[in-house]
Structure formats: structure tokens, C-alpha cells
Amino acid sequence: MSNPNWKRVVIKVGSALISPNQQGCSSHYLLSIAQFIVRCRANGTQVVLVSSGSVAAGAHLFPEQEKSDIAVKKAMAAAGQTEMIATWDRLFDFPSAQMLLTHADLRDRERYVSIRETIFSLLDNNILPIVNENDTVTTDKLKVGDNDNLSAMVASAAEADALIICSDIDGLYDKNPHEHDDATLLKTVDHIDESVYAMAGGAVKGGVGTGGMRTKIEAAEKAVSHGIDTYIINGFTELSFNMLLNGENPGTHFKPHAKPMQENVHWMRHTSNAQGEVIVEGDFDASLDSNADQLTSSEIVDVKGEFSVGDTILVRKEDGTKLVKAKSNYSSCLLNFIANQENEEFANEFEEKTGPIISDQHIANLEKE
Known part of the structure; x- marks a missing residue:
């Protein structure tokens, strides 16, 4: 990996980083991410932040409620979203903007183009777009389901050069590192096929987030087909972000296709239902x-x-x-x-x-x- 010369990057941050204990937002892990964003912008790189965490951030406000109830989860998202945006805003000395999306917004071509234009306008005015799925209004029919895939759709819409997906481990291993001591980290993936998905396994059970390694691979597949360098890194350590800025690969690098899909074809295949x-x-x-x-x-x-x-x-x-x-x-x-x-x-x-x-x-x- 050479010294990055990114014009625009999208970084995806999950609920476990936002609210590790589901007791509201914590800046403990977010400081190094915020510093990375600041340094990217100082280097002339535009940044779009895709941030999960509204449900996890609002969970502590509903201590006596059944957390699996859909109406309660939507209320948790509504309450937690403001706290999450406020937490991010405190970490920056430049303006940010909230963008809440549903899959209905992305799969409709006219609204998708509008989203692109809004992102470009915010970036042109040095405003940091902070994107999240609108959990308060989504239904099974309208939701993306996880912010890993949402981040890939946003990266494509934003015409990003790189997509950085933060995880709780260093990247993609050939087997589950929590269960196998001999698991080996894959530093580079040239082509995503069923063997790569087999390494990813299923979704996380009992975790704070909604996805797992598999949804991250799905997101990587969407992004690389549009010519976007994609990285899965450990978001819990500052070293990951320092290595990226120094042109080093701290996790798993998914190489982009040599001949990327055209924007309208990519939208049709990977975003429109x-x-x-x-x-x-x-x-x-x-x-x-x-x-x-x-x-x-x-x-x-x-x-x-x-x-x-x-x-x-x-x-x-x-x-x-x-x-x-x-x-x-x-x-x-x-x-x-x-x-x-x-x-x-x-x-x-x-x-x-x-x-x-x-x-x-x-x-x-x-x-x-």
C-alpha cells in the first residue's frame, strides 16, 4: 500500500464504538476516529462519516422497556440519534450535517441523485456529512438493515476513492479468531467469492451492532465493483488510523475492480430493489x-x-x-x-x-x- 492520495473517503463506525456499554454515547473510542477525520481533512481529503449507534445510544433511556419491541427500538433510535450527533459534533471544530436515509431513498433514482447532490454540496462547503439509517421510520420493506451495506451505497453515491469499515478485530481472518488461535489475517483480497464469504461466517450473536463480518464483505463487494478501495480495520485502536495515514495497511485491503461499473449500472445492481x-x-x-x-x-x-x-x-x-x-x-x-x-x-x-x-x-x- 502506497501513501494514500485520496480525494474522498467514507468511514463507517459501528454501534460498539459509539456506545460500548449501551449506557449512552462514549467518546473513548471516538477520539482517535475524530483525529483521523481531522487529519484527512487537513491533507485535503474530503470525508463522509457513516455512523451507527442511535439505538444503542438511546437504550439507557428505556430501562424498564422490552428492548426487542419494534416501537421501543424506534423510540430508542429517535432519542439516541440526537445524543450521537451531539457527541460527534463536540469532537470537531468544523460544522457537521445529519443525513438520515432509508432504502426507499436510495432505491428511487430521483431521490438517490438528490442524495448525491446534497453530499457534494456539503463537502464543497467543508461540512462533514454524518449519515445513518433512519431507524425511527424504517420498516422491513424500507430498511437497508445494516450500516455496513449502507456505507458502501453512500461511498458509491459520493464517488469515494476509499471505504474504511471499522470492526472489533483487525480484519478478515481465514477462520474466526475468537474461536481459533491459529486464525490468520488476510492482508489483501483480490477477488470476493464464496470462499471469502465462508471465512466471514454469520452475523454476530448478542452483539451491540446489527451486522457481522459477512455484512462487511457484502459492503466490500459493492464498493470494489465501483472501483473503491475498501479496508476492514480494527476501529478500537488508534494505531489502525495512524497506519492508514502513513500509507500502511492495518487490516484487510479489498482491491477494487480494474474496470469499475458505471455509476448508473452500479446503482441498478447494488442499490435498487x-x-x-x-x-x-x-x-x-x-x-x-x-x-x-x-x-x-x-x-x-x-x-x-x-x-x-x-x-x-x-x-x-x-x-x-x-x-x-x-x-x-x-x-x-x-x-x-x-x-x-x-x-x-x-x-x-x-x-x-x-x-x-x-x-x-x-x-x-x-x-x-
């Missing part, structure tokens, strides 16, 4: 990622779910093979009507007048998944 499915014939073999016109109603055998014009859909074969995620130019109702027409000439004339079923400006190829 499919609202429905279009099932095509099993022998359909057109290259949809290069020619949207290849998909016509004559190839469609079924339409699943309800979606509107402009929604993201999944196009797959009858055997389950995923082809692409794409923006639909038809509603599910209209597409069902056209696909079920026995008069093929009518369907062809309709499509000639109204255009292709999916937009060639927003197609993400999935055939290699």
Missing part, C-alpha cells in the same frame, strides 16, 4: 445488457408482482437464471395485457409505438451471478 419479475422463455439468450430492444412481449411467459413505470424489475428465465435488473418502461398491468395478447401483430405494433419494455440506460447484467 426489484419490485417485480418478468419471466422469459428458457431458450432466450439475447444480451439484454447491450440491447434492450431484444426483450419483446413474445419472449415473456409470466409477469410476477406489481410494479409501475420506472420501477426496477428482475428479468429471469423459467429455470430461475437471473439475466438482468432493469428499469421498466411498462407497468405490470400493461405488460401482462400485452404479453397475453394472442394477436402478435397487435403486440408488435404497440411496442413499436411505445418503445422497448426495459430501458437501455438502466440495465445491470446478472448472468454471472
Whole structure:
């Protein structure tokens, strides 16, 4: 690793660093992170902070409540968010801004572009964006679920050069270091595949946060496909941040793809959720990622779910093979009507007048998944 020449970085900090004992916010571990952010900015590097911790920070205010109750957790998030932002704000002598997001904000293209513009505007005015999932209003349908993946989406939206994910261990090991004394730290990962996910294991049980090493690998996979250097480091030690600033790798470095996905394709594949499915014939073999016109109603055998014009859909074969995620130019109702027409000439004339079923400006190829 050479001396970093980052123009923009995103750093993700988890609940265990914010509120180690779930007794409100603590600056014990945050001081070194804040110093890292200050030094990055002094070096001319713009920083976006993705900070978990609102639920953990607010937990102590509800001592007699059942913590697993969804309404209580939302209330904990609402109360803890203000304390968390105030804690961060005290550590800086420059302004910061709060951005609370849901997955609904990110998966809607217009709102996603608005988020990008807001981040860029804040950074251009030397204001530190502090991003968190809006746990107070999220539902299962709207939530990202963990801030590891949220940080990767934010890094992509912000066009960051690097994503730094803080963990409670030094990085990715070939086996669980809490259970195996001979576990070896992987300093570099060139390609993320199932063997890498196997090393990550499952989610943390009984921890303060909502994720684990697996969600960090998921985030790394999203980020590197957009050309973003990604690091998993130990956020509990100041040495990690000093090493990064000195151009050294303190944890695990996930190398970015040599040919990153274009921004709109990356958003379609990794951020936008499919609202429905279009099932095509099993022998359909057109290259949809290069020619949207290849998909016509004559190839469609079924339409699943309800979606509107402009929604993201999944196009797959009858055997389950995923082809692409794409923006639909038809509603599910209209597409069902056209696909079920026995008069093929009518369907062809309709499509000639109204255009292709999916937009060639927003197609993400999935055939290699």
C-alpha cells in the first residue's frame, strides 16, 4: 500500500464504538476516529462519516422497556440519534450535517441523485456529512438493515476513492479468531467469492451492532465493483488510523475492480430493489445488457408482482437464471395485457409505438451471478 492520495473517503463506525456499554454515547473510542477525520481533512481529503449507534445510544433511556419491541427500538433510535450527533459534533471544530436515509431513498433514482447532490454540496462547503439509517421510520420493506451495506451505497453515491469499515478485530481472518488461535489475517483480497464469504461466517450473536463480518464483505463487494478501495480495520485502536495515514495497511485491503461499473449500472445492481419479475422463455439468450430492444412481449411467459413505470424489475428465465435488473418502461398491468395478447401483430405494433419494455440506460447484467 502506497501513501494514500485520496480525494474522498467514507468511514463507517459501528454501534460498539459509539456506545460500548449501551449506557449512552462514549467518546473513548471516538477520539482517535475524530483525529483521523481531522487529519484527512487537513491533507485535503474530503470525508463522509457513516455512523451507527442511535439505538444503542438511546437504550439507557428505556430501562424498564422490552428492548426487542419494534416501537421501543424506534423510540430508542429517535432519542439516541440526537445524543450521537451531539457527541460527534463536540469532537470537531468544523460544522457537521445529519443525513438520515432509508432504502426507499436510495432505491428511487430521483431521490438517490438528490442524495448525491446534497453530499457534494456539503463537502464543497467543508461540512462533514454524518449519515445513518433512519431507524425511527424504517420498516422491513424500507430498511437497508445494516450500516455496513449502507456505507458502501453512500461511498458509491459520493464517488469515494476509499471505504474504511471499522470492526472489533483487525480484519478478515481465514477462520474466526475468537474461536481459533491459529486464525490468520488476510492482508489483501483480490477477488470476493464464496470462499471469502465462508471465512466471514454469520452475523454476530448478542452483539451491540446489527451486522457481522459477512455484512462487511457484502459492503466490500459493492464498493470494489465501483472501483473503491475498501479496508476492514480494527476501529478500537488508534494505531489502525495512524497506519492508514502513513500509507500502511492495518487490516484487510479489498482491491477494487480494474474496470469499475458505471455509476448508473452500479446503482441498478447494488442499490435498487426489484419490485417485480418478468419471466422469459428458457431458450432466450439475447444480451439484454447491450440491447434492450431484444426483450419483446413474445419472449415473456409470466409477469410476477406489481410494479409501475420506472420501477426496477428482475428479468429471469423459467429455470430461475437471473439475466438482468432493469428499469421498466411498462407497468405490470400493461405488460401482462400485452404479453397475453394472442394477436402478435397487435403486440408488435404497440411496442413499436411505445418503445422497448426495459430501458437501455438502466440495465445491470446478472448472468454471472
